[in-house]
Amino acid sequence: MTARPIAVVGASAAGITAAEALRRAGWEGPLTLIGDEPHLPYDRPPLSKQLLHGAWEPERLLLRSKEQIDPLGLELRLGTRATGLDVATRTLTLDDGERLACAGVIIATGVAARTLPAADGLAGVFTLRTLDDALALRDRLSGGARRLVVVGNGVLGCEAAAVARELGHDVTLIGRQPVPMVAAVGPGIGELLAEEHTARGVRLLTGEVAEFEAASDPAPGAPAQIGGVRLADGSRLPADLVLLAIGSEPAVGWLADPALDTTDGLGCDAYCAAAPGIYAAGDVARWEHPLHGRPLRFEHRMNATEQAMAAARNLVAELTAERAAEDDGTGEGAERPERRPFAPVPYFWSDQYGLKLQAYGLTAGADQVETTVLEHDARRAVALFGRDGLAVGVLACALPPRQIRALRAVVATPVPWEEARERVREATTAG
Numbered sequence: 509m510t511a512r513p514i515a516v517v518g519a520s521a522a523g524i525t526a527a528e529a530l531r532r533a534g535w536e537g538p539l540t541l542i543g544d545e546p547h548l549p550y551d552r553p554p555l556s557k558q559l560l561h562g563a564w565e566p567e568r569l570l571l572r573s574k575e576q577i578d579p580l581g582l583e584l585r586l587g588t589r590a591t592g593l594d595v596a597t598r599t600l601t602l603d604d605g606e607r608l609a610c611a612g613v614i615i616a617t618g619v620a621a622r623t624l625p626a627a628d629g630l631a632g633v634f635t636l637r638t639l640d641d642a643l644a645l646r647d648r649l650s651g652g653a654r655r656l657v658v659v660g661n662g663v664l665g666c667e668a669a670a671v672a673r674e675l676g677h678d679v680t681l682i683g684r685q686p687v688p689m690v691a692a693v694g695p696g697i698g699e700l701l702a703e704e705h706t707a708r709g710v711r712l713l714t715g716e717v718a719e720f721e722a723a724s725d726p727a728p729g730a731p732a733q734i735g736g737v738r739l740a741d742g743s744r745l746p747a748d749l750v751l752l753a754i755g756s757e758p759a760v761g762w763l764a765d766p767a768l769d770t771t772d773g774l775g776c777d778a779y780c781a782a783a784p785g786i787y788a789a790g791d792v793a794r795w796e797h798p799l800h801g802r803p804l805r806f807e808h809r810m811n812a813t814e815q816a817m818a819a820a821r822n823l824v825a826e827l828t829a830e831r832a833a834e835d836d837g838t839g840e841g842a843e844r845p846e847r848r849p850f851a852p853v854p855y856f857w858s859d860q861y862g863l864k865l866q867a868y869g870l871t872a873g874a875d876q877v878e879t880t881v882l883e884h885d886a887r888r889a890v891a892l893f894g895r896d897g898l899a900v901g902v903l904a905c906a907l908p909p910r911q912i913r914a915l916r917a918v919v920a921t922p923v924p925w926e927e928a929r930e931r932v933r934e935a936t937t938a939g
């Protein structure tokens with residue numbers, strides 16, 4: 509009988525990191541990496557920055573070369589979608605009908621871009637989640653000046669608007685919230701970003717999209733081309749291209765087993781385990797952060813890597829204990845790896861017009877935000893985020909690396925608000 513593999517589902521940042529970490533943690537058995545995209549694992553943050561801009565080509569986004577992947581001894585199943593998982597037997601179903609009985613599974617299926625049904629079937633309407641999405645949008649932006657309407661003024665919408673404007677397009681950014689990126693950066697830094705976009709010539713609007721209009725009747729058999737966006741207040745924005753940047757949905761639709769909790773991502777315990785032998789990592793995983801005492805899910809690049817390493821280590825520790833229990837009937841014994849709770853200091857960054865935003869800890873879901881503008885014209889600012897009287901996150905805009913490192917230490921664990929304020933002040937005024 510062939511040994512059962514560990515299967516990692518999702519071949520992106522979390523998936524490839526998990527595969528490597530499984531080997532490092534001592535898994536010598538078969539290892540399968542399953543990804544529905546046709547590409548080798550690539551990095552997503554440059555999609556809305558260097559790739560869209562044209563500064564980088566797709567090869568530069570590869571997370572590992574073929575030469576780096578080969579020694580892992582993977583069965584690499586690209587262009588293959590997992591369609592189901594039976595938790596009790598740890599059996600995956602794939603879209604080619606195969607059933608894969610596994611020793612353990614790591615789920616790293618990320619999130620998918622949300623769309624609006626009203627825009628379905630219209631040419632010139634894009635989302636921006638995959639390499640193919642980014643190349644398609646870039647292709648359309650490269651053919652002369654265009655009127656681009658970006659729907660959604662969160663991080664992704666703002667980054668794409670900045671790049672398109674730098675490329676000389678006529679850009680309108682429309683969001684429900686009057687301040688761009690407010691959920692991620694708070695009102696103060698959001699205002700600074702709004703000023704920067706406006707100064708660079710992006711038109712900022714607050715409103716709700718009601719419908720999409722075709723430019724004209726299409727030729728027989730061809731899709732209609734987008735011509736404009738109608739807002740709920742009746743106004744109309746002419747558009748050659750539309751980017752929908754309206755958030756994402758965790759890719760859990762394929763997981764129907766009632767043993768799993770799939771409300772807002774795949775629910776996991778503090779060890780990143782969703783069920784015995786089933787772990788999750790990256791954008792799809794919602795887990796109990798031991799220091800914050802509530803379930804959290806991040807769509808941050810750094811978390812994908814860190815959580816994949818934690819999930820892999822913990823899965824190998826669990827399988828080692830399972831095997832030992834089968835061998836000696838107790839599962840107790842000498843020198844076995846221990847599972848460890850996953851307790852990172854969350855981190856994300858965003859780049860717009862050469863401004864770097866960097867955040868540690870939790871910024872979303874704060875009930876208190878205090879922004880200090882250190883230099884208005886250079887947009888140098890810092891914001892502290894609190895919840896229930898404790899400081900839980902900090903965000904820096906255009907600060908030097910030394911100050912940013914000091915800020916990380918302030919929110920590595922939740923701290924009383926006044927103490928954190930003082931430490932932020934010290935970190936941002938020191939030499």
Ligand SMILES: Cc1cc2nc3c(=O)[nH]c(=O)nc-3n(C[C@H](O)[C@H](O)[C@H](O)COP(=O)(O)OP(=O)(O)OC[C@H]3O[C@@H](n4cnc5c(N)ncnc54)[C@H](O)[C@@H]3O)c2cc1C
Nearest residue numbers: 518520521522544552553590617618790791807808809812
């Ligand atoms: C345009 C863009 C810009 C970003 N910029 C930043 C940034 O500046 N800073 C930052 O911190 N983060 C940024 N992020 C977020 C960051 O890229 C993500 O946090 C990271 O990619 C998550 O990695 P992941 O492996 O968990 O998921 P993903 O990268 O989403 O990968 C999941 C993979 O699983 C595949 N998959 C899904 N379902 C199945 C299935 N059933 N079977 C097989 N395969 C499946 C998907 O197709 C995908 O390839 C950005 C994201 C995007 C899209």
